[in-house]
Amino acid sequence: MEKWAELPPELITMIAKPVEVMEDFIVFGGVCTSWRTAASKDNFDGLSPQLPLLMMPDKDDVYRKFYSFQGESLTDIISTRS
Numbered sequence: 001m002e003k004w005a006e007l008p009p010e011l012i013t014m015i016a017k018p019v020e021v022m023e024d025f026i027v028f029g030g031v032c033t034s035w036r037t038a039a040s041k042d043n044f045d046g047l048s049p050q051l052p053l054l055m056m057p058d059k060d061d062v063y064r065k066f067y068s069f070q071g072e073s074l075t076d077i078i079s080t081r082s
Helices: 009-016 022-029 033-038
Strands: 053-057 063-068 073-078
Touching (some): 009 033, 022 033, 022 053, 022 073
Antiparallel strands (some): 063 073
């Protein structure tokens, strides 16, 4: 299925439930608008208290970099703002 935005909300919520890591939470919400809407704390069972992520702009302003102090890693996410 190529149209991820057309998945039923109940299915998107079922996909969201096992997400445990904040970086995955952010990426999940970046799939499309309907997934971003489903990316609420109410739909994620496993999000445990974690260190916050540091958001850094990229020089081309298309991506945002998120640094995880806990995982010591960088994740690039496409910015939803223009």
